[in-house]
Amino acid sequence: MKHVLIIDDEDNIGEEFLDFLEIMGHRGHYFSNPIEGLLSLKENTDYFDTIFVDLMMPEMSGRTFIKAARKLTNKSTEYFLMSGVPELDLDDLVNSNEAKFIHKPLSLSFLKGVFS
């Protein structure tokens, strides 16, 4: 069972993510506000194995969130940056393996692969 953190400004996505993790037998935590997510990470730095972050959010972009979260979590924590828009300036994150980019809409088969 893995502990998964989900940051997305769309509540429906967060709820579906939690439902999926429940089906798959994982434990998920969802924050629609990335700042709240960071605060949670700050208190639980080694708790989350996988973190899914939406790229475009009003309060904070996914890129900023990852850069900030990396400083709080250990290196084994796996980051996934979710976006429906291809972002050219994500190469530094992707190339340094700080995060993996996945396209929205997310398919369950892909997510299964992530947790398998």
Added chain:
Amino acid sequence: MHLTTNLKSDGQTKNFSDDNLPRFFFGLLLCALTILGNYLNIDVFFGINIVFGSIFAWLALIILGPAWAMAAIISGSLYTINLWGHGYAATIFVLEIAFVIALGGYKSISKLIGMVSIYWIFVAAPSSLFLYKHMMGIPWETYFGLIQKQILNGLFNVCLAVIIYYLAIILRLINNSPKIKKAKFSNFLSVLFVFALAVPYGFNEIIKISRSFDLSKKSVIEEELKEIENLSAYVLYVLQSETSHWEMMLSNLELDTQINFTNRPYSVYSIDTVTLSFSIVFGEEKVLPDNIKYIYSRNNIFNKTEILGCDDDFFYTVSESGKIYVWEQGTLDFQSSKEDYDIVCSTDWSEFKIQSSIVPQAISKVTVPEASSKIESWLKAEIYTEAQILALFPTSVSHTHGLRPIAMLAQKNLNSELNHIVMFTLFLIVLSYIVTYFVSERFKRYTSIIEELLKHRTINVELLNTNLYEDQEILKSVVSLAERFSEEKEARTFAVNSFNQLIQDTSTPVFATDNKGRVKFWNKTLENMTGYTSEEMLDNPLDKIAKVDFTNIFSEEYSDELSFDFSITSKSGEYIYLKANQTILRDFSDLMTTNDLATHNHDHNAVHFFVAQDETEAITARAHMINMSRLAALGEMASAFAHELNQPLNVITMAAGNTLERMKSSNVPSDYTKEKLKRIETNALRAGKIIKNIREFTSERRDEGVVAFNPASLCQNVIGILQEQLRLDQVEIELCDATEGELIEGRPMLFEQVIVNIVNNSRQSIVASKAIKRSCKIDLQCIEGLLVIEISDSGSGFNDESISRAFDPFYTTNADRSGTGIGLYMSKSIISSMNGKIWAFNGPNGAIVAMQFPVVDRTSNSAST
């Protein structure tokens, strides 16, 4: 006296039903004047008279007609028989009038003089040749002089008659025929022309001839005087020698004082004309001279001649009355005389005699015998000269010289001069006819021009009467006016042709419609642009192929400055955008006479000419600019659109996947399934709505044209489009609408683009400013008939440069973020096309962009978005 003339301009006989009695007396008067005119003739030369009777005969012909003319000329001609002692002239005069009447020359004053000329040349001259030459036996010289004088006399009379006639009209002594046109006064002018040139020349020549003849006579008389002087001296010498001889011869005789021989010589012999024997009458017989010889004598009264003596060349006789005669020997021919047997000896046109009567002084005189024919009288004229001789007895010598040779010579000279006058006069008449023809043509032309002028301008018709002076004044004005009119007409024709050519061949689209918008002209450029030929378009409504409402355009009072935009769908389906400026030709038929426009302009006076400007390229370019601006905005929003769309898709995908996963492992509660399906439905609809918004914004929709719309509603649409982007940028946007649904006019799509541009600029400015408060406000309100829209933001605002250059094309403060610099430029262009204005300035919190538009009057325009 007021009479109505018998003729009209081209002469139709009038009836005499009116004023018959005055006409009768007037006719009698003219007959009397014809006689009087011949009676008061002028004896010009050699017994040739100029008679004036036919003047009145011609007047009778012109005024009263042929009957009175014949009566007058016959009356006048009778007098010439008395005047000249023969009837030939009378015949010729009567024939003259009859000839003109027969040929109808009397019907036209203009033909009258020509007819008379033809008569004298082709009829009278040959007739006279027969009458005068062969029947009267006059010499050629006399005949030619006579006939040429008659030609001149005839032409002079008829010309004078015409002049008198016109003068009588001008002086209103007689009434002109109402049908005589003023143009026919050219006849008067032509006659005056002939008179002005021919009469002075003719009179001058005739006076010259007359003076020449007088000089010749004077010269002859002087010569005669000299001759008689010489003769007197010679005779005196002879007498003196003879008398001295007689004195010696008769010295022994005693004078018989019983017999009064005071005036007789001393010895008188008688001669028997039968036996030629001499016998002494008184004195001594022995004194009979021996040298009397070559005497041929005849005395019809006494059968004897008393011879006083003789010499070789002369012999002398004495009459009972005591006259002593000296005869030239050799041609002696005694004849009797009623007084005495004195006169009569002739020697080749000269004779002389010596008289014993006392002659106080030398005399000379020219005697013209009163012959039965005056034409020949000068041929029998003579000069008589007499001079006193102081001899033993008071004696005179006289000499008579016939003038036939000099008269014949003078007539030859006269014929030559007359020939010049006649030829000159005939030339002038022909010339006057030529001039009259052209003058008449000009008069006709001016008459037609006057008629044309009357059609277009108002002229006082009272001015067009028959007064010659006024005619001339009018003529001057008409000529001037006609020339100007002609020039104007030519210029107008040239201008119209040039105009037609220009609008046909110009590369500019030109068309014309009537008041109902039906096409009346369609030039070649439009044919090429639209594919519709002129034949296809003429008389068809333009709105059949054009997006324009001519009913509204022409419903108001026509304005010459009407201008409007419209588009035409070409035959191939392409849109052609035109901007038309019109010019109205109200009295089109006056300007256009020979072109398609006039042909197709039967039922409408006003034709609206439109000179169009092809704005297809400009509009296409502007559309491309707007599209570029839209694409630029779209590019900025692409991420937001994609994100916004993927969010519901992601929800749908995951909800469906989760449901499927649960359905694989266990029974899925129906509530779960329902919840998931409802979520899927909701997000699917949400995605569809997003797609619709994007599609509407990004699609190149057809321009719906200018309509009235609610700007607040479109602002709300814009907010809907930009909402996700604004949310992501944490920019709060607020719409305050205080317009109460007021409408403005324009193209809604373009207006929407303007609002998108300005809100996007605000969003970018806010993001760039790192402002804590991120807000943008769209405020709509109506102020004094204007709808004002203010878009304010909490961004960094404008600096000095960006304020002054905010609406410049390609100026951007956002170049590093792919700003194109055409957003505000196109916004200003679009707002100007909506008759609006736009400003950019700084507010208390950031930038403010304000716009104002005229509010649509809802009472006149019910259209809305």
